[in-house]
Amino acid sequence: MTTDTSPSRQGPPRTPTLEMVAAEAGVSRATVSRVVNDSPRVTEHVVQAVNEAIARLNYVPNRAARSLASRRTQVIALVVPETTAKLFSDPFFATVVQGIAMALSETEYTLNMLISSELRSEKTRRYLLGGNADGAIVVSHHSGDHDFSHLGATLPIVFGGRPLIQNDEDSYFVDVDNVAGAATATEHLLDRGARHVATIAGPQDMPPGFDRLAGWSRALQSRGLDDSLVEVGDFTPESGAEAMRRLLERGRPIDGLFTANDQMAAGAYSVIRDHGLRIPDDIMVAGYDNNYFGSTASPSLTTINQPSHELGAKMAEVLVRLIENKPTPLVTLMPTELIVRASTDRRPTA
Amino acid sequence: MTTDTSPSRQGPPRTPTLEMVAAEAGVSRATVSRVVNDSPRVTEHVVQAVNEAIARLNYVPNRAARSLASRRTQVIALVVPETTAKLFSDPFFATVVQGIAMALSETEYTLNMLISSELRSEKTRRYLLGGNADGAIVVSHHSGDHDFSHLGATLPIVFGGRPLIQNDEDSYFVDVDNVAGAATATEHLLDRGARHVATIAGPQDMPPGFDRLAGWSRALQSRGLDDSLVEVGDFTPESGAEAMRRLLERGRPIDGLFTANDQMAAGAYSVIRDHGLRIPDDIMVAGYDNNYFGSTASPSLTTINQPSHELGAKMAEVLVRLIENKPTPLVTLMPTELIVRASTDRRPTA
């Protein structure tokens, strides 16, 4: 076992070149190139001959050469801020990435995943600006990571999750319709007979936190109901418990609760029970996210499901359209789905 | 909003070239190239001048050109069989990928993620053989996906998880030491006083299932204890419950249980309780995986933690060594960690 450190450099070309195919098929390199890129104006007969030669030689085009000549890379960069990368084990995020990767695997594009730390974000910027990708998808939980938005002018970029501040420079993004989702959950509580619906909101400096509170408010206001029973948490079960405590201490009647995510609902559950109240009989509860916390809670939690896989697929789709100069709306909102479970299992009251 | 479908082709070169830097610095292109690739033999003085020119022009090298000329791509392919991609929401798998990506972000290599469906696996093969990557990491749950192992001769490849059959062609892989982990958990049960330790094993056609059973056996045999209390499940909670039922029906004493994963332990819990037995007083239980099922179970489950992030990082490290022709062992086993919780909370008996 030697300690040869130098990169292994094979001698002769390992893979057949376009030129060899041309020779094999008895045509020019230009023609082979046309066939490979299925250009319209090539005789059917020639196409066949070339394809046979390709098959015989087991030819596969060299990406580097192709992209050098065509000034197109066929690469899509997936930029993941390091803070978000840490949350990779979050099923939501992982599934979004899965959606992106699977959608792209259907296309000619290749997915390049970059972790961009605060420190080395310059490296990422250079990579993107250096013409190493045809476009980029930026996913992040903290939408402060929109440092990249100004790159949108130079390179097609699609963001996952809307920016907190709708910036002047119009950036493309696709997101879940948090407002509508929250409103749906709240309306469900109302339909099932709740009249005093409280909410445990998420951080108001995060779009999902902000939007879900807005959706809850909207649903109540549109029925002329009170929307002042609000407490804010930070998406953790503990904060959910705290918030629930504060809510109950207000001493006002509560018969419905919408929490901005399932974790906080789980936290609220324990407090509700500690107060001798029953779910759903005394208080119906609805969460948001449809994750493990909700499905294993007892009683199982009614919640809002986010189409995370589809979200990723959509991001890929939008970016590809952008790259190919096809008309595309600036913002794409994905619909959510209400999952009804035991925590709201009550017949509508009269 | 037009419907121009053609790729946007900008006119003039958008990014400064190495040649422009050379002119700016008053040296030849070769010299600039040497500086960029920090070759040792360049005068300090010249290095500075070039670097300043680079900074002034905001130059960033073109990957395609570089790789075309150097026959090196600086790309590492992450091959994810579609069956595995579906499990992306599995925290274990997602964390492994995270580990790979983060380790690679420290290097000059770029991560290319490919979903390889059974059908289109030919596409992946061509991509890899086409010289589009310097190496590949293949991650999969089902190690039947070692279709790629024969590519190992052509391209450096590292596999995640050991192959079921130790194939002749020596392929590199890194894995968690399942045998040792299972043995550790089992020994822990013995140390806490268990004498009749049963196991609920995983599918025997999956390496983790097979190895964890082996580890359990080894621990018992080395103390001269009986290792016949085995039932097999399929890693689901339901199968765990079934297996536990069969175990108890044997009518033999059981005071300890090792399950091949936490899910099956969760399933076993309910059956144990249904039989009027207490955990840990009557039966101590240890699982494997350290996931949500174990930590939220009641009593909380003693289990084996897998260093998933480190596993990914190691895979990246091994591959890079391979690519750079540094000596590297064929198999790398990562150590596990015992997490002691309430399900084995009992003082050692006399």
Place this chain on the structure above:
DNA sequence: GTGAAAGCGCTAACAG
């Protein structure tokens, strides 16, 4: 419709 020729931006011998 097809071929010829001219590069894309960079690296890698080889001289000097």
Place this chain on the structure above:
DNA sequence: CTGTTAGCGCTTTCAC
């Protein structure tokens, strides 16, 4: 130590 000279493998006008 630095410059010169050839390409890497492919696309792309431009003629024919």
